Amino acid sequence: MKDAGTPTMACGVCVAPGRFEIQPRPCPEAAPEGWLLVDIAAIGICGTDYHIFAGKHPFLDYPRVIGHELSGHIASGPRRGELVVVNPYLSCGTCRACRRGKPNCCSRIEVLGVHRDGGMCARIAVPEGNLYPAEGLSPEQAAMVEFLAIGAHAVARSGIGAGDLVLVTGAGPIGLGTAIFARLAGAEVHLMDLSPQRLDLARRLCGFERLHPAGADVLSGDLAEGFDAVFDATGSARAIEAGFPLLAHGGTAVLVSVVKDDIRFSDAEFHKREARIIGSRNALRADFDAVMAAIRAGHVPTALVSGKVPLAELPSRFAALAESRDDIVKILVTP
Incomplete structure (x- = not known):
């Protein structure tokens, strides 16, 4: 045979x-x-x-x-x-x-x-x-857990909580996941992106209303003192650098995306703010579990x-x- x-x-x-x-x-x-x-x-x-x-x-x-x-x-x-x-x-x-x-x-x-x-x-x-x-998940829901866990991990790393002002730059899948878990943490979430289509998706699919085109002057009114945390999910060195001046005193910059370029910022401004930069890479088992719990609860x-x-x-x-x-x-x- x-x-x-x-x-x-x-x-x-x-x-x-x-x-x-x-x-x-x-x-x-x-x-x-x-x-x-x-x-x-x-x-x-x-x-x-x-x-x-x-x-x-x-x-x-x-x-x-x-x-x-x-x-x-x-x-x-x-x-x-x-x-x-x-x-x-x-x-x-x-x-x-x-x-x-x-x-x-x-x-x-x-x-x-x-x-x-x-x-x-x-x-x-x-x-x-x-x-x-x-x-309790469908195969389709289970296949989305990993990318959402990236955002959940970044939020957990940041230490944000109820009442914090948060800006997520980049409204692609990773940015949306980050924004969803920042909202679940109790923060007031703003999103910024170059693409009007992506901002519209954030509004229609996820219910986010505080949306800003990239480069907009957002530091006015209730936001005049800046954001307690700025999460970058753009993959753009220029966008990362533009996010640093948007930090409030005592704020945290969380780099979710990865870029090959060198990142520059003003040391004097960072010291004045006592700001933090946090890198966030991949996710832990606890983040996967948190995402699955959020999906089961209908939050995604x-x-x-x-x-x-x-x-x-x-x-x-x-x-x-x-x-x-x-x-x-x-x-x-x-x-």
Whole structure:
């Protein structure tokens, strides 16, 4: 009898900047010790994926199976069939950050879909400790947990609370997630963006009303003394620098987005304000849990899902989706 060979699966691969293809790859049938197989249910397309497609990601080698916003069902072991959220940050467990309970900034971190192949495929092997039960969520909701956890982590890092004045610059998915969890913390939330379409989405989908075009003079009236926290989710060095003068005395700048450029600010102004700059990277288990609780409680609008695309159609649509990011929040891919 002829050997059928190793089963294969269709994978979404960014072959090179501007080239996205469906390619066959071996379908894993066994997982290493301590890992489990997960049958992928839904994949969110992230700004990171668009940057990879555009050739702008600093930590990536091509070709790469992308996809790190993942939900799926465990395919092996006693938890078989369980719907889970995949934490895509694979930490070493031994570096100083990991030993101090900060695996999100592990010195040897590997992110699925960036440093190693991701989950835009039918099945993937993941460390069991990175699989979080998603009871009460749909597969689509579970696939949104990771990007929302980025904002939840940033808000937790900031220490904001009831009555604080908050500005989120950048009203894309990460900015909206940050704004949602700042609102849940009790803050008065303002959003700023270059795109009128994105600000309109923030109003229509999430109910935010304090919206400002980028560059607007907002320091007047009740805002004359500035914001207690400014969260940057723009990915723009210029926008980050423009946010520093908007801080109130004693305020905090939280850098959620990552830029390759050097950031400049006036040391004298920072000392005068006794301001803080906080970097926020990835998320922790507590942030994932907080997001799932918020979804179950109805605090996250289901309309954040702008559409679904079968994996087979993605090569013909990826470029158009990248070009229309001002008009969409989150696209989910089904394998």
